[in-house]
Amino acid sequence: MTKQVQDAYIVAATRTPVGKAPRGMFRNVRPDDMLAYVLKAALGKCPGLDAAAVEDVIVGCAMPEAEQGMNVARIGLLLAGFPDNVPGLTINRFCSSGVQAVAFAADRIRLGEADVMIAAGTESMSMVPLGGNKPTYSPAIFEKDENLAIAYGMGITAESVAARWKVSREEQDMFAAESHRRALRAMDSGEFRDEITPFVVTEKVPDLDSREIKIKTREVENDEGPRRDTSPEGLARLKPVFAAAGSVTAGNSSQMSDGAGAVVLMSEAAMKRYAMAPLGRFMGYAVAGVPPEIMGIGPVKAIPKVLQRVGLRQDDIDWIELNEAFAAQSLAVMKELGLDHARVNPLGSAIALGHPLGATGAIRVATLLHGLRRHKKKYGMVTMCIGTGMGAAGVFEAL
């Protein structure tokens, strides 16, 4: 159905480890620096590529202000040492920003207007909190009842989804514990080694004894989120955090995180020119809106839409990265569409691995493509729900 003139291929996909926010290993690492780091790392994976040939750099960020404000894409690529001729664009569709950047980048190639694109995502929730530094709402929200849900926090929408799709607390806690179990198993068996570029954290701190500035350096190579002490019983003891009589807890929700990811896309001609082998082919992407008060159900609308567009059946998809914003919405989406848990998040997801909002999409594209290759699977999908009621889904083919 597409009107593309050529295919877009992913030739490199990498990411930082994901740190916990706001007190984790990246608490003092700026998101623009993190972005510069992954851009350079992605470029490093394309040895034959001249950076000046990059047509554009599209960066997803969910709260593009303050440390990740201005135009963080342009700032990041300049900090990464890209030549001046390479432009940069920051985009925002909350939690799908990273995969949205990949889709936009692919489309430029598919349309024949670019041969080399970089898509990325960066987010420091340690530095820019969910909602930004100054949340403010329009008085117009309160003029019509239908608009009230614009004011709803994500947690409340998760409670609504849990209630409407009858997802029990126990199911949510089991799901969360399973996410940690899978993530740890994957981590222990080196599943993330292909996608993560270890990050050297350098911090300057005052030493009040010596009266000097101390430089602390350490290399991190693993995600900080997965917990070995998690159990359904432990999770069951947590109090709901969004509703007095609710079921959504800090333990069965995604973690707040810091991280960045970057993906290099090329046309077939460019791959030949720069002697690159593809990790996979971008097949298609769809977004769809749902009522804001049940935003978590968004993938239910986006998934069928993208499948129809790429001409695949749900069963054809071997691996689904369904971002775990909340166990409640993940379970509701799986129930509604009849997704097989064995194919969903085999390496865990946001509940264990973290969710640096705007970066997650790019990060999970890296997870998916390396994973599909390693496990010799063919089709994969990255999908997520999006604040104020949307869903996104992108489909990829491993090569």
Add this chain to the structure above:
Amino acid sequence: MSTASPFIVRKAAVLGAGVMGAQIAAHLVNANVEAVLFELPAKEGDPNGNVLKAVDNLRKLEPSPLSTSSKAGFIQAANYDQHLDLLKECDVVIEAISERMDWKADLYRRVAPHISDRAIFATNTSGLSVNKLSESLPQELRKRFCGVHFFNPPRYMHLVELIACRETDPAILDDLEKFLVTTLGKGVIRAKDTPNFIANRVGVFSMLATIHHAQQFKLGFDTVDALTGALIGRPKSATFRTADVVGLDTFAHVVNTMKETLPGDPWHRYYDVPAWLRTLIDQGALGQKAKRGVYQKQGKDIHVLDPATGNYRLAEGKADESVVEILKNKIPAERFAQLHASTHPQAQFLWSIFRDSFHYCAVHLEEIAGNARDLDFAIRWGFGWERGPFELWQAAGWSRIANWIAEDIAAGKAMAHISLPAWAMEPGRSGVHGPQGSFAPATHAYQPRSTLPVYRRQAFPDRLLGEDTRYGETIFETDGVRCWHTGDDIAIVSFKSRMHAIGDDVLDGVLQAIEEAERNYLGLLIWQTEPPFSVGANLKKTPAGGGKPGQPSAVGKFFRQFKRQAESLALKAARQLGVADQLMAGKLAEVEHLVEQFQYTTQQLKYSMVPTVAAVDGLALGGGCEFIMHCDRAVATLESYIGLVEVGVGLIPAGGGCKEFALRAAADARGGDMSPYLQKYFKAVAMAETGRSAEHAREIGYLRPTDRIVMNRFELLEIAKAELRALAAAGYRPPLKPRAIPVAGRSAIATIRAFMENMLAGGYISEHDYLIGRKVATVMCGGDIEGGSLVDEQWFLDLERRNFMELIATEKTQERIEHMLKTGKPLRN
């Protein structure tokens, strides 16, 4: 050491980070005294680990030993292996390790070489001999050694016993007393070096007597607690609940000390841990800290130990109606006569415990204390009794009670056979306290109060029965207030209403006092002769002189239940709003007039031509808080609990409280974005946040950085006067009336509403809570106008009044008020 150089405490050290040591360190930093807290080095990890753990625990303890949790960071952690050299910088070193003579002696030998030659070294022992302890010290240090016995919890208990050893230089005791009184805000009693000193000796005997008579009269522990709590002017926790709170092991320890060290005491055979108590301790049921003691919570019910079976049963014991009737009698002589005459076992029980503790105090007074005042204050400040034993005896008619005690001794009913001392039986004796002082058996004379310079700072110290209780010269007096002076040029206004609630008579009185101060005085001080400062607005006219004044230390005494207590007092305040009557009569217009009058008065406090100073102690809620916010300066004791609590009864602050917060947010922002500041103040009002100390009230924003916090409530008046004088001396002019206050505006209201929308959807707040919150937001953001619009104070005041009136007209707010009137509890509707 030159006696001429003043004693300055630059830094203090506490040795031992146990329950008492850590809390003493906490109170030192509460008072802005740098504190180093020592403990043994940790066996693994950070050598300061033991102290850090203790400091961390301070943040969790209830009631909080810290005035704000941020204070914990000021306690410097140290251990005996690495940091003894830090002692050199400390001017006061307080030892608070376990009560073991041998351990203490070891430690003394270890630290002595490091203690500065100007420092005072003091032990917080609760009962070991200070003389004996001093023997482990080098001769030179003994001169600067003494006992300094704090009571648990040291932030809240007023008492500190000061005990000299034979070699203590009297000058260092005076120095330390000054430090304890002014800097730490404590009430100091000089005790003799006898086992358990004064308060514990008498207090613990009283508990033993209670245990003994409970058995004699076959009363359950729950019934005993019902009888020996508030009904007889003692803390609610009464006898056994207090023991649970203190720790049954600690109680047993003190009893054992008495058993071992007081072999010749006429009551010696009662210095024994009863079998049931020993069993509990053996089982680890040590009281509150073990979640099981005399009492145990089972589900929602409280169960009490039955000593006969060793099992627990539901605690439901009550004081008999007839006994309650007796105890309600306000005339002590009649009350005691009725108790004495009654054949009801509960009455006989009460008479017996009073008789034996009076007997005990009279016999031991000379041995343990300098005079009767010290003993009574020790019990009042250390055990939270409203009146000391001698005061009770004196109030009940000294000689008649003395005769009854003598009769009971003769009849073998008293716990000991020893006769009352001769002085107690002297014909014509009417008591032990009088205007000239309190009786000292050693000299057989009345000993006046201490003449140390530190007490010149207390124009009105804590009073004893029989002492002069007049307060200065009256300038004028109305139904609502008394305006007076102490012979100088400062006018003081004190409220006469119950709990110092503010009704129209108080408002009129304050306005009149402002006028009077402007005409004839340097300025106006609002000070109450007893806490609380004020529980807020009282829109109901109170009958002239109606109601009895708030009880002293009513809050301090119930520290354990502080939060609940503060809440319930807030509710009582609301009960007194009395708006229900007005509403029922459809007198909304009258209510609105009162709100206007309230606003006018607070504005007058702010803009009068003389400085106005609020001297605050205890609760200052609602309208009381608004008074404070409008005075030029507040001087508050650390134990001031300040808050705008109106939303609890479905209302909003309308005496300028919201307005002041809006002004403060605009000022805090210094031209920048005011939303973060405004949201903080909004939260304070919408959640009825009450400061858990004056320091905490300053963090919330009720107190300003320029407001003063004082540690000793008996020094409050003098310090407040000094502040007022300084304001006047600087050529006081009222602030210029702001005419261009930027508002946060309609978007800010929407943002706060968005936040509340989530609370509502999450079931954390009700629709009515939401409405009230919306109104608070509307007023504080300046109404439905563009952000950054410029308005004046009257704009905010009109919004306050209008929104207050809208709320009071709602059924739900009326239900809340009515519910409060009926039950004293808040209604969530």
